[in-house]
Amino acid sequence: xxxxxxxxxxxxxxxxxxxxxxxxxxxxxxxxxxxxxxxxxxxxxxxxxxxxxxxxxxxxxxxxxxxxxxxxxxxxxxxxxxxxxxxxxxxxxxxxxxxxxxxxxxxxxxxxxxxxxxxxxxxxxxxxxxxxxxxxxxxxxxxxxxxxxxxxxxxxxxxxxxxxxxxxxxxxxxxxxxxxxxxxxxxxxxxxxxxxxxxxxxxxxxxxxxxxxxxxxxxxxxxxxxxxxxxxxxxxxxxxxxxxxxxxxxxxxxxxxxxxxxxxxxxxxxxxxxxxxxxxxxxxxxxxx
Amino acid sequence: xxxxxxxxxxxxxxxxxxxxxxxxxxxxxxxxxxxxxxxxxxxxxxxxxxxxxxxxxxxxxxxxxxxxxxxxxxxxxxxxxxxxxxxxxxxxxxxxxxxxxxxxxxxxxxxxxxxxxxxxxxxxxxxxxxxxxxxxxxxxxxxxxxxxxxxxxxxxxxxxxxxxxxxxxxxxxxxxxxxxxxxxxxxxxxxxxxxxxxxxxxxxxxxxxxxxxxxxxxxxxxxxxxxxxxxxxxxxxxxxxxxxxxxxxxxxxxxxxxxxxxxxxxxxxxxxxxxxxxxxxxxxxxxxxxxxxxxxxxxxxxxxxxxxxxxxxxxxxxxxxxxxxxxxxxxxxxxxxxxxxxxxxxxxxxxxxxxxxxxxxxxxxxxxxxxxxxxxxxxxxxxxxxxxxxxxxxxxxxxxxxxxxxxxxxxxxxxxxxxxxxxxxxxxxxxxxxxxxxxxxxxxxxxxxxxxxxxxxxxxxxxxxxxxxxxxxxxxxxxxxxxxxxxxxxxxxxxxxxxxxxxxxxxxxxxxxxxxxxxxxxxxxxxxxxxxxxxxxxxxxxxxxxxxxxxxxxxxxxxxxxxxxxxxxxxxxxxxxxxxxxxxx
Numbered sequence: 001x002x003x004x005x006x007x008x009x010x011x012x013x014x015x016x017x018x019x020x021x022x023x024x025x026x027x028x029x030x031x032x033x034x035x036x037x038x039x040x041x042x043x044x045x046x047x048x049x050x051x052x053x054x055x056x057x058x059x060x061x062x063x064x065x066x067x068x069x070x071x072x073x074x075x076x077x078x079x080x081x082x083x084x085x086x087x088x089x090x091x092x093x094x095x096x097x098x099x100x101x102x103x104x105x106x107x108x109x110x111x112x113x114x115x116x117x118x119x120x121x122x123x124x125x126x127x128x129x130x131x132x133x134x135x136x137x138x139x140x141x142x143x144x145x146x147x148x149x150x151x152x153x154x155x156x157x158x159x160x161x162x163x164x165x166x167x168x169x170x171x172x173x174x175x176x177x178x179x180x181x182x183x184x185x186x187x188x189x190x191x192x193x194x195x196x197x198x199x200x201x202x203x204x205x206x207x208x209x210x211x212x213x214x215x216x217x218x219x220x221x222x223x224x225x226x227x228x229x230x231x232x233x234x235x236x237x238x239x240x241x242x243x244x245x246x247x248x249x250x251x252x253x254x255x256x257x258x259x260x261x262x263x264x265x266x267x268x269x270x271x272x273x274x275x276x277x278x279x280x281x282x283x284x285x286x287x288x289x
Numbered sequence: 290x291x292x293x294x295x296x297x298x299x300x301x302x303x304x305x306x307x308x309x310x311x312x313x314x315x316x317x318x319x320x321x322x323x324x325x326x327x328x329x330x331x332x333x334x335x336x337x338x339x340x341x342x343x344x345x346x347x348x349x350x351x352x353x354x355x356x357x358x359x360x361x362x363x364x365x366x367x368x369x370x371x372x373x374x375x376x377x378x379x380x381x382x383x384x385x386x387x388x389x390x391x392x393x394x395x396x397x398x399x400x401x402x403x404x405x406x407x408x409x410x411x412x413x414x415x416x417x418x419x420x421x422x423x424x425x426x427x428x429x430x431x432x433x434x435x436x437x438x439x440x441x442x443x444x445x446x447x448x449x450x451x452x453x454x455x456x457x458x459x460x461x462x463x464x465x466x467x468x469x470x471x472x473x474x475x476x477x478x479x480x481x482x483x484x485x486x487x488x489x490x491x492x493x494x495x496x497x498x499x500x501x502x503x504x505x506x507x508x509x510x511x512x513x514x515x516x517x518x519x520x521x522x523x524x525x526x527x528x529x530x531x532x533x534x535x536x537x538x539x540x541x542x543x544x545x546x547x548x549x550x551x552x553x554x555x556x557x558x559x560x561x562x563x564x565x566x567x568x569x570x571x572x573x574x575x576x577x578x579x580x581x582x583x584x585x586x587x588x589x590x591x592x593x594x595x596x597x598x599x600x601x602x603x604x605x606x607x608x609x610x611x612x613x614x615x616x617x618x619x620x621x622x623x624x625x626x627x628x629x630x631x632x633x634x635x636x637x638x639x640x641x642x643x644x645x646x647x648x649x650x651x652x653x654x655x656x657x658x659x660x661x662x663x664x665x666x667x668x669x670x671x672x673x674x675x676x677x678x679x680x681x682x683x684x685x686x687x688x689x690x691x692x693x694x695x696x697x698x699x700x701x702x703x704x705x706x707x708x709x710x711x712x713x714x715x716x717x718x719x720x721x722x723x724x725x726x727x728x729x730x731x732x733x734x735x736x737x738x739x740x741x742x743x744x745x746x747x748x749x750x751x752x753x754x755x756x757x758x759x760x761x762x763x764x765x766x767x768x769x770x771x772x773x774x775x776x777x778x779x780x781x782x783x784x785x786x787x788x789x790x791x792x793x794x795x796x797x798x799x800x801x802x803x804x805x806x807x808x809x810x811x812x813x814x815x816x817x818x819x820x821x822x823x824x825x826x827x828x829x830x831x832x833x834x835x836x837x838x839x840x841x842x843x844x845x846x847x848x849x850x851x852x853x854x855x856x857x858x859x860x861x862x863x864x865x866x867x868x869x870x871x872x873x874x
Contacts, residue, residue: 010690010691011689011690011691012691012728040715041709041710041711041712041715042709042710044553044709046549054729056717056719057717057719057728057729060690060691060715061715062709062710062715062716063717063718064549064552064579064717064718064719065717065718065719065720065721065729066545066548066575066579066720067545067571067572067575067720069541070541070542070545070571070572070575072542073509073537073541073542073543073545073546073549074545074546074548074549074552075549076535076546076549077507077509077545077546077547077548077549077550077551077552077553077557078549078550078552078553078709079549079553080507080533080535080546080549080550080553080555081506081507081549081550081551081552081553081554081555081557082553082554082555082708082709082710084710085553085709085710102538102539102542103538103541103542105538106537106538106542110535261528261533262528263527263528263529263531263532263533264528264531264532264533265506265531265532267531268553268554268555268710269506269507269531269532269550269553269555270553270554270555270680270708270710271554271680272504272506272530272531272532272555274503274504274556274673275504275671275673276501276502276504276530276668278668281502281666281668281671282665282668284498284501284526285488285498285665285666286665288488288489288490288494288498289486289487289488289489289665
């Protein structure tokens, strides 16, 4: 019996502000999971800290709400321990691109088969409105009253240069497209990064729903755009200041970490028989004699 | 004939000093001697003085020696740095090539043997270490045929010719010493070994092998001295069991990845040293709060900060017990021998699973890198226990979604644990305070229930022999307390003190946290004086004993924090001071 959208709902009421973009991300994950016929037991969501980090608690699936910035290493550990599990990591732009940026780059390089969804609102919400690495130059926040003098990090371009095999960008208002991106990310064999513009209605009065609607371009509407072309992907991002939606780049040929790993068990390690057996053990001991 | 002998080889780092020691040691432990090897090295790859110190004994030996009997020198610096440690009648065998000079103050006799020339005449000067092995074997009267199979193992792959010339290098080294120096020296002749076959390994080998025996399939780690050998061994071995080592981008990733893997149900761990442990502190808190098993090995080295990366110290004790914000249950084990390191690793994973908490295995550089001979580990002593883990589909259907009580408030505080994939065991895990079902909750009443539940778990902790004791005396003059690798030096000092008529007991603490106060209390109470022997500057272990047991008025400590391991005489001399002082007050 395949699961439905409802199976991924639990009875927990999110503590997000009314109108928060994260509601749509939550719904998109739930729909994508149902569309792919996952069951709550075979989906694990690992989230970081911040408003968006609460998302693992709002979806009926296995989930771990961890430490600020460390959702990715935890998620990679889960996937390595159980290769049959569908693993999604999720968090905010502070989580993934400030405190956890090192992990983000290396998760991209490592290419373990998990999906990372970033709810990017260009601000720190839970700590009540400080600048983020995604805030635009000149953006005024509590921590940058005179406007930010640091550059905004172009995470999509960064992902491409780090060797990403799946780079996509979505928007909370486009739930259908976002659901499709998440489905494709989950199906991608390797690490998939999906950055989602998820407006903060309380602290970000610049990058609002209307602002994104006005500025975002759908890649599907660009003539001749093909996500297998990395040069085109980079040019397009630079040309449109990263404000694009859709799959920016996908390498369907590259093997995932698990596929390349020598000796890696075909069965989930979580179900390994732990006893070595006497003969095997004694052979290991004899190597030191 | 002597029962114990200390042999040391020294030269420039990268010159083959380590392999010289290896070959020498291998022949001796196969003859059934007990061995203890300790390397002095620097935080660089080429150059800088290095030496390999090997004690050979007919009885168990676990400490570096007070004096050297035979010093093999590949350069003058080796003589200048080490001659002070040579005993009366000790010998120096040095390469004639550098025209070795014996310092005026030296008590030892110097023999110059043309290591390099003999080796070069046989084909390559690289074999100078073989010539040195031959010469020292002649001095000790060890038959050369014992080296044949070892040379075969080492160079067999490179062909018969290489094997042959290496054997000849050993022979010619011995011939030269027999001819020019008079051959076997009676004071250096070892009584025969017992012929029993033992393992010869460093503590890190034992830790890594212990992890495999415990069922580990994943290690996530970041390279660091002196822990890297653990990951290096497992990189080779884990793929044979379907697992792997992942070299992470930093130690925060190493520890959190291990948490993720443990959460998924596999036994996983990480290993590091002080600087890495500092970065892992947040993960230790997450493991404690979410009740996810986590084993971390800390191979202590000289701190603080980068400190003394290649030197011995035991200064992470307090950080390992108390490090992380907030209150969590945690277990800190401190093995003192290679054997304990192996079995304690297996137990660390059992405790982590049974009590669902972080377990730190606290090693130190001397234990991690010191090489000991040890009886082969026993498969029958390996017991794997996973506590309240449920991985099959035996759970009843839930009445309501999300109602599985992962954090059920049980009598012993330990709750049932399921892993992703388990039917009817679905739950949420969070580092935020949570209720029995794992949902965030800030309610005061819930907070108290969950905190008490977590901290209650360790009340039922069972750990066999948390203190290794040697308590022959009912009311000893002195109780010596130590932890980790100081055990050998303390044991030897004790023997010397006993010879002087001082009654000494010894308590070596293997479980640092929760502190075994019940076991330690009577030992301290009955002793006239208590001396804590430890490798740090602030007396961390002594503070811990005072905090948990008391005994302030009769307690003092012997501290060493210059980077070098205790020698038995150093412990002995300072103990004599304490005993003398007390008996004359």
